[in-house]
Amino acid sequence: MNIDALKSLNTPAPTGWTPGVQWDGEQGFVTTQPSADPDTPRDERWDEVLQRFGLDPERYMVDGPVRHSAWDVPGSGVQHSHRAKIVERPERTFDVEDLLDTIWTDVAYPDNPRAEWRTIQIGDTHLAKGALDGGGTDKLIARWQNSVTEALGLGDHYEGIHLAFMGDLIEGEVSQGGANIAGNDLTLTESLRVARHLVSWTVQEALKVGNEVIVSAVGGNHGQTTRVQNRPHTDNHDIDVVSAVQQAFELSGLDERITWYYPEEGANHVVYEVGGTVFASTHGHTFKGGPVAGAAKWWSGMCASNRPAAAAQVLMAGHFHSPVIQNFTSDKWICFGGALEDQSTWIHEQNGTTSKPGMLTYVTRDGEPFEFSIV
Known part of the structure; x- marks a missing residue:
C-alpha cells in the first residue's frame, strides 16, 4: 500500500465515541455522528439526532453538560462528535x-x-x-x-x-x-x-x-x-x-x-x-x-x-x-x-x-x- 492510500484511510473515532444511543431503561447517552462542525448541537438538532436513533423527542431529551471530542482524519481535517446524557421528559401540566x-x-x-x-x-x-x-x-x-x-x-x-x-x-x-x-x-x-x-x-x-x-x-x-x-x-x-x-x-x-x-x-x-x-x-x-x-x-x-x-x-x-x-x-x-x-x-x-x-x-x-x- 502506497503513502497516498495510507493517507486516505479514515482514523477511527476515540474509544467510547461510537455514534448511537445507550439506554438502560432509566437513563443513557447519545453520541452524534462525526462531522466537521465543532459547534454543540442546539435543542432542535438534538431532537433530530434522537429521532434518527429511534427515540421520540416528545418523550426523551438531552440534559446536563455535553462532552465534545475531536480527532484528526488525514485528508479530511478535524472531525468532531458530541456526547450527551438523555433522560425521559418529566410528566407535567405546564410548558x-x-x-x-x-x-x-x-x-x-x-x-x-x-x-x-x-x-x-x-x-x-x-x-x-x-x-x-x-x-x-x-x-x-x-x-x-x-x-x-x-x-x-x-x-x-x-x-x-x-x-x-x-x-x-x-x-x-x-x-x-x-x-x-x-x-x-x-x-x-x-x-x-x-x-x-x-x-x-x-x-x-x-x-x-x-x-x-x-x-x-x-x-x-x-x-x-x-x-x-x-x-x-x-x-x-x-x-x-x-x-x-x-x-x-x-x-x-x-x-x-x-x-x-x-x-x-x-x-x-x-x-x-x-x-x-x-x-x-x-x-x-x-x-x-x-x-x-x-x-x-x-x-x-x-x-x-x-x-x-x-x-x-x-x-x-x-x-x-x-x-x-x-x-x-x-x-x-x-x-x-x-x-x-x-x-x-x-x-x-x-x-x-x-x-x-x-x-x-x-x-x-x-x-x-x-x-x-x-x-
Whole structure:
C-alpha cells in the first residue's frame, strides 16, 4: 500500500465515541455522528439526532453538560462528535417557556423613601419539586413572585433591599440517594434555568424600591452537586445560580447599585454588613439538635472561638421549612425563614406536618430587626 492510500484511510473515532444511543431503561447517552462542525448541537438538532436513533423527542431529551471530542482524519481535517446524557421528559401540566414568560411581569411600588433596609430571606423554594411531593413548579414560581412583590410593597422606597438567598433554591437530584428525581417535574438543567430567571427578576424588582441592593447566597443540602463523595460546601448549585446572575448584571452594566456576598471557599456560611447591621447567613443543615437549639449552639461556638460570625447581630438560616424568630441575646437574633411548599409529602405522611408557604421579611435599623412578616 502506497503513502497516498495510507493517507486516505479514515482514523477511527476515540474509544467510547461510537455514534448511537445507550439506554438502560432509566437513563443513557447519545453520541452524534462525526462531522466537521465543532459547534454543540442546539435543542432542535438534538431532537433530530434522537429521532434518527429511534427515540421520540416528545418523550426523551438531552440534559446536563455535553462532552465534545475531536480527532484528526488525514485528508479530511478535524472531525468532531458530541456526547450527551438523555433522560425521559418529566410528566407535567405546564410548558417551561410559558412559565419563564410569566416571571417577567411589570410591578409598580410606592415611592416614599424610608431610612431602613428591608431584608427578604429567600430559601427552601425547591424549584422542580413535583406536585405529588408537595410542590409543583408552576405553583412555586407564583408563590415566589407573590412573596417578593408583597415584601417589596409592604413599605415605601427604602435605603436598601437585602436579598438573602438561603439555599435549596432547587429540589436537585441528590436527596434520598437520588430517589427524589422520580418526583421532579423539571430536569436539573431546567430547574437551574428557572432559578436563574427568578433570581434575576428578584434583583431587578429590588432595584426599583431600593437605593442600594445587597445580595448574598449560601448553599443548601438540596443544592449539592453530588453526595457520592465529599465536596466543598461552595461546590453548590445554589451558589452557582446567584453567581451566574451576578455575571449577567455585570456584563450588562446594571450592577452599579448591587453588592454581592458569598461564603469563602469551602465554608457554608457568610458574614457581612447591611446598612449598619451585621448578618451571618447559613442554610442550617449543619445545625444539630433542632432549629433554635442547633443554631444557638453553632453561634455560641462561633462566638467562643471569636470567629467572624461572633460579630453578627442577626443569624439567618433555613432548612427546617418553618419560620422561627428567636431573640438569642439582647442584641442578637436568630431568624429562620419559611419554604414555598405547603407540605413535604414525605414528612406529612409520617407525622402530618404542614407549613405555611412564604418568605420571611423584616426591616433593620442600627443592628435591630423589626416588623417581621411572612409573605
